[in-house]
Amino acid sequence: MSVRRGSKHMSLLRFMTAGSVDDGKSTLIGRLLYDSKSIFEDQMESLVESSRRLGKENLDLSLLTDGLRAEREQGITIDVAYRHFSTPSRKFIIADTPGHIQYTRNMVTGASTADLAVILIDARNGMLEQTTRHSYIAALLGIRHFVFCINKMDLVDFSEEVFNGIRNDLNLMAGKLKITNLHFIPISAKYGDNVVLPSQNMDWYKGTTFLGLIEDIEPVRDGRSAEARFPVQTVIRPYSNGWQDYRGYAGRVAGGSFHRGDDIIVLPSMMKSRIKEIYDGEKIADSALTGDSVSITLEDPIDISRGDMIVRSGMIPRSGKELSLMICWFNEKALKTGGRYIVRGHAWESAAVVKKINYRMNMHSLEKDTTVLSTKMNDISNVTIHTSRPVFYDSYAENLTTGSLIFIDEGTNETVAAGMII
Amino acid sequence: MSDLLNISDEHLRELEDEAIFVMREVAAQFDKKVILFSGGKDSITLTHIARKAFWPARMPFSLLHIDTGHNFGETLEFRDALAAGLGVELIVKYVQDTIDQGSVVEETGINASRNKAQSVTLLDAIEELKIDAAVGGARRDEEKARAKERFFSHRNEFGQWDPKSQRPELWNIFNGHKNFGEHFRVFPLSNWTELDIWQYIRNEKIKLPSLYYTHRRKIFRRNNVYLAWAPFMKLKHSETVFEEDVRCRTIGDITCTGITISKASTADEVIAEIAATRITERGGRYDDMRSDTSMEDRKKEGYF
Numbered sequence: 113m114s115v116r117r118g119s120k121h122m123s124l125l126r127f128m129t130a131g132s133v134d135d136g137k138s139t140l141i142g143r144l145l146y147d148s149k150s151i152f153e154d155q156m157e158s159l160v161e162s163s164r165r166l167g168k169e170n171l172d173l174s175l176l177t178d179g180l181r182a183e184r185e186q187g188i189t190i191d192v193a194y195r196h197f198s199t200p201s202r203k204f205i206i207a208d209t210p211g212h213i214q215y216t217r218n219m220v221t222g223a224s225t226a227d228l229a230v231i232l233i234d235a236r237n238g239m240l241e242q243t244t245r246h247s248y249i250a251a252l253l254g255i256r257h258f259v260f261c262i263n264k265m266d267l268v269d270f271s272e273e274v275f276n277g278i279r280n281d282l283n284l285m286a287g288k289l290k291i292t293n294l295h296f297i298p299i300s301a302k303y304g305d306n307v308v309l310p311s312q313n314m315d316w317y318k319g320t321t322f323l324g325l326i327e328d329i330e331p332v333r334d335g336r337s338a339e340a341r342f343p344v345q346t347v348i349r350p351y352s353n354g355w356q357d358y359r360g361y362a363g364r365v366a367g368g369s370f371h372r373g374d375d376i377i378v379l380p381s382m383m384k385s386r387i388k389e390i391y392d393g394e395k396i397a398d399s400a401l402t403g404d405s406v407s408i409t410l411e412d413p414i415d416i417s418r419g420d421m422i423v424r425s426g427m428i429p430r431s432g433k434e435l436s437l438m439i440c441w442f443n444e445k446a447l448k449t450g451g452r453y454i455v456r457g458h459a460w461e462s463a464a465v466v467k468k469i470n471y472r473m474n475m476h477s478l479e480k481d482t483t484v485l486s487t488k489m490n491d492i493s494n495v496t497i498h499t500s501r502p503v504f505y506d507s508y509a510e511n512l513t514t515g516s517l518i519f520i521d522e523g524t525n526e527t528v529a530a531g532m533i534i
Numbered sequence: 535m536s537d538l539l540n541i542s543d544e545h546l547r548e549l550e551d552e553a554i555f556v557m558r559e560v561a562a563q564f565d566k567k568v569i570l571f572s573g574g575k576d577s578i579t580l581t582h583i584a585r586k587a588f589w590p591a592r593m594p595f596s597l598l599h600i601d602t603g604h605n606f607g608e609t610l611e612f613r614d615a616l617a618a619g620l621g622v623e624l625i626v627k628y629v630q631d632t633i634d635q636g637s638v639v640e641e642t643g644i645n646a647s648r649n650k651a652q653s654v655t656l657l658d659a660i661e662e663l664k665i666d667a668a669v670g671g672a673r674r675d676e677e678k679a680r681a682k683e684r685f686f687s688h689r690n691e692f693g694q695w696d697p698k699s700q701r702p703e704l705w706n707i708f709n710g711h712k713n714f715g716e717h718f719r720v721f722p723l724s725n726w727t728e729l730d731i732w733q734y735i736r737n738e739k740i741k742l743p744s745l746y747y748t749h750r751r752k753i754f755r756r757n758n759v760y761l762a763w764a765p766f767m768k769l770k771h772s773e774t775v776f777e778e779d780v781r782c783r784t785i786g787d788i789t790c791t792g793i794t795i796s797k798a799s800t801a802d803e804v805i806a807e808i809a810a811t812r813i814t815e816r817g818g819r820y821d822d823m824r825s826d827t828s829m830e831d832r833k834k835e836g837y838f
Contacts, residue, residue, distance in 0.1 A: 123544035191682050191700065196675045196727050203545045205725055217702055224704040345558040350591035358590060364555045364706075393586035405554035405587070418562050442702050456707055459562070516705050525711035527701045 122330055128207040128222040128255075130246040131232030136263045139172075140232060140301040140322075141208055145197055147308035148323060192222045201327050216475070216490035217442040219246065220530055223253035224516075228331045230259045235268045235298070239281040245475055247289055252438060252492070252532070254334035254512055257293040258286070259325060266300040270313040288478075293331070297322050335512025336402070340368030340424040343458040343513070344416055348407055360391060360407035361416055366458060366513035367506075368424065370408065371399040375425040378416055379504045384425065385412040419460035421504055421514070429514060431504045434467070436534045438508075440492050443521065443528035447487040447495075453528070454520040455499065458513050463500040470494040494534075508532035543733045550734070553580075553722035554587040555706060556685055557669070560720050561587075561594045563710035564667035568625065570656075571597040573609035574785040575742055576671030578616070579731055580723060582740050584669075585620060595669065596623040600656050602648040603630045604764070604788045612743045627659040643768070649786065657693040660717055667710070669720045675727045685724055691715040728783075729808055736801035745782045746804070748797045752777055760793040 131137045163172045195206040207222035209215070223229065229250035233243055247258065260282050268274045275298045286294055297306055298317050305311035308323045320328075348360035370376075374387045390397045391407040400406045408422065416422075423429065441447050447466060455464040471480040472493040480494075487493040508515035519529035560567055569584060571577045584593040597617050601610075617624035629648050632655040633640050640651065660668060674681045684700055686708040701709055710718055723731070735742065752763040754773045761767075762782075763775045781796040781804070798804045 124548050191697070193681045194674045194725070195681060196725065198727070198729065203727075203730075221702045221704055225706075345555070346562045348588055348591045352590070352592075355590045360590075362558050362587070364551060391589070394589045403548060403551055405551040405558070407589075454711070456709065458707065512705060516707065518704060518707050518709060520709055520711055525709070525713065527704075527709045530702070530704045 122202065122227075124203045124205065125228065125326060125329075125331075126205045126207070126226050127228040127230055127326065128209055128219075128226035128250065129230045129232065130209055130219055130222075130250065131263075132234070132240065132242050135232040135234045136301045137208060137232050140230075140261065140263065140299070140307065141195055141206055143301045143304055143307045144323065145195070147304055148197060148199060192218050199323070199327055204326065216245075216249065216492075217440060217530075219249050220253060220440045220442075223250050223255060224512075224530065226250075226253075226255055227333050228257045228259065228326070228329065229255045230261060230326075232261050232263050233278060233282075235262050235264045235274055235278065238274075238278045239285060241476060243282070244285050244289075244478060247285065247291065248473075248478055249440075249492070251289050251291055254508065254532075255331075256291070256333055257295075257329065257331035258291055259295045259297065259322070259329075261301075261322060262296065262298045263301050265298045265305060265311075265314065266303055270298070270305075270311070272314070272316045275317075295319075295325060295329075297325065333512075334509050335515060336367070337506070337510040338368045339427045339429070339506070339511065340370055340374075341366040341427075341429070341506070341511060341514050342370060342400075342408065342422040343460075344418055344420045344422065345459050346418055347416065358409070359413070360409050361422065362405075362407045363422075363459070364405045365400050365402050367402055367511045368427070369399055369401045370422075370424065376410070376422050377425050377428065378414055379421045379423060379429070380431070380502060381414070381416075381420070383412075383414045385410040385414055387411075421458075429504050429506045431502055433499045433502050435497050435499065435503070435505065435531075436470075437495055437497065437517075437531040438492065438534060439487070439495055439519070439529045439531045441487045441489055441529050443526060444489055445521070445528070446489070447493070447529065449485060452522065454522055455497065455517050455531070456520060457503065457505065457517040460503060462503060464497045464519075466495055467498050468496045470496060495531075497531075505533050507534060543737065546730060546734050546737065549723075549726055549730055550583060550586075552706075552725065553583045556708070556720065556722040557584050557587040559686075559708050559710070560667050560669055560722075563708070564718070566663060566665045567595045567667045567669065568598040568663075568665050569595045570668050570670040571599045571613065571624075572671075572786060573599070573605075573613050573743065574671070575731060575735065575746060576673065576723060578742060579734060579740060580669065580671040581616065581620070582738060583722065592621055596625055598625045598627070598659060598663075598665070598668070600652045600659070601626050601628050602652060603628060604648055604766075606743070606745055606762075606782075606785065606788055606791075608743050608745060609785055625659070625663065627655050629655045631655070632658060653693075660693065661715075666712070666717045667720055668717065669722065671723050672721050673726050673728075673731075674724050683721060683724065685721055686710055687719045687721065688712065689717050689719060693717070695719075729805065732801060732805045732808060736805060743785065745785055747799050748779050748781050750777055751780050751793070753780060753793050760795065762788055762791060762793055764788050 129137045193208045197204050207226055209219045209222035231246050262275055262278050279296045298314055299306045305313055306321050310321055342363050343366055344361045345363045348362050350358055372387055377384055388409045388411050390400050449466055449469055451466045453464055455462055469485050471482045472484050472491055474481045506514045515533045517531045518527050521528045569581055584595055629651050632638050638651045638654045672680055682697055684703045752775050753760045754763050754775045778795055779797050780793045783792055783794050785791055798807045
């Protein structure tokens with residue numbers, strides 16, 4: 113979505129980091145900010161002060177990202193933290209997600225908007241069960257490019273054998289998950305080896321540094337099909353002088369492209385019309401590409417409201433009231449068969465009943481478990497739901513906007529699950 | 535850092551698209567919506583984007599300014615002209631009124647600031663006006679507690695933020711469901727940095743109060759930060775007032791706004807200065823320096 117205006121180079125890269133509690137994610141990010149000179153003097157002063165107060169011997173770079181009081185006290189990352197930094201070629205948004213198994217939901221959240229997954233592994237421990245779990249979740253959310261950072265190489269004497277052993281294990285695991293775009297980098301986040309600057313301790317490693325890699329990589333994720341989709345967010349009616357008859361449909365292109373003069377179909381009414389104008393702010397544009405927030409006017413006065421979708425003719429999405437989904441459950445109150453929820457997609461909402469829990473993923477073995485028919489917090493399950501009104505959708509693999517939805521608890525208003533349509 | 539001067543601005547388009555999307559979600563999901571307007575560059579940028587998001591219709595937001603009474607005079611004129619030009623309602627609520635009603639006790643002493651008292655005035659305004667969405671210009675890169683903030687951030691009936699049980703926010707699906715008396719703070723510029731804002735101001739030719747550019751001002755130094763001098767301020771014995779060419783990096787309450795020695799007179803010069811600078815934006819905000827988690831503490835109480 114960040115590739116703009118025909119340019120092949122992504123100017124904005126969103127990536128997520130995952131790893132277990134002590135793998136050094138926050139330290140890696142701290143190191144990245146520190147060595148790329150994205151930490152400023154006053155942050156530095158407060159970092160020195162905090163490190164000293166917490167009794168740390170050296171500068172603790174993880175304190176840069178762990179911002180909440182409880183996180184600093186317990187030395188863990190609880191919530192997703194977003195970090196921003198830029199190099200001359202690219203802007204980066206990092207979703208730093210917690211490693212604990214009880215925070216799987218936060219990982220899902222971070223992965224939902226990422227184009228790339230960065231997964232940390234402690235060189236002393238090698239690949240763990242949770243490495244597989246993190247990779248599985250990122251792949252489930254549609255990420256196709258993975259960077260595995262084998263961290264703490266300083267604690268295994270910068271050994272090439274150790275690195276190669278872990279890489280072989282990761283390759284096997286990735287093969288099972290059908291992940292094909294893999295990168296492996298031996299690093300020491302604490303001392304900076306191969307993060308921004310090449311390591312002086314591992315001349316056997318001929319690849320690029322971590323920063324070098326993420327500056328150049330052009331990852332393509334699932335859910336970016338070219339079928340033209342325009343979910344209508346709101347209708348713009350100025351009723352002012354000169355704009356009496358203006359009726360603009362405002363939204364963000366969720367797939368493919370739209371051009372002036374295109375034949376379109378409005379869902380759910382199935383009315384046909386043609387694009388009259390595309391407004392980008394107050395400027396008239398010839399076309400709108402995926403990711404563009406624009407307003408569209410049509411040749412014919414059709415009744416369209418929020419939640420409707422404009423598509424190009426010949427590109428009709430699926431529709432119906434029964435949906436199969438992979439869901440990740442976020443709430444302490446477990447999901448049960450027969451449960452009623454509000455489901456919300458791009459700009460629509462519907463009441464829904466969970467008809468059937470088809471299986472639950474065993475997050476240890478990553479096998480389907482059909483014997484357990486409830487879904488608890490942090491579980492990932494395959495369910496069938498029945499909506500109270502027909503919805504228009506694509507599979508998540510085709511379109512991450514029209515193929516995704518959330519579950520909202522009617523009583524508490526909390527977001528209790530994320531769903532990806534199969 | 536000098537190569538940052540050549541940093542690409544292609545990503546601004548995506549940040550703008552995202553901000554417009556969020557504003558339109560606010561318009562669709564809430565009844566009484568305001569933009570929290572401080573007169574600072576972030577809220578001016580926010581207002582500029584809101585205008586684009588609903589053009590040619592008028593934006594469905596009022597501007598709400600919480601006035602501490604300790605303003606730079608120019609920001610008030612700028613605010614009034616902007617609201618009039620857009621044809622939107624401007625609502626001003628005064629911290630002085632909150633103090634007079636006894637809802638908050640004014641801080642005294644050398645470091646007295648009305649920054650904290652603003653939260654009370656703001657929450658009173660939200661309750662009185664039945665505001666259910668207050669859109670602010672806060673950015674995640676400003677401060678580490680803000681790095682945890684959601685686009686749609688729920689506030690309970692007391693206006694409080696509970697950072698430990700925030701709603702997960704997936705893709706671009708925003709859950710604005712709430713009970714009566716609760717409200718949301720919404721931050722469309724979450725993913726912008728100070729540099730992004732200035733590049734956007736340059737590209738879009740957005741007008742700002744002249745305080746953001748170099749001007750001559752009486753200032754003094756306290757705890758390694760320059761502060762603007764105003765007649766009501768109390769000085770320590772060791773502190774002296776002197777004149778210097780300065781600009782403001784943030785504009786808030788005059789008692790805690792950070793002043794930078796600068797000769798930058800255009801957006802381009804400011805960008806060059808920011809790209810080369812070594813002090814973060816809020817580093818000059820005196821109110822953040824009270825403790826390491828002071829932003830988290832103030833946000834829990836209902837701060838912006």
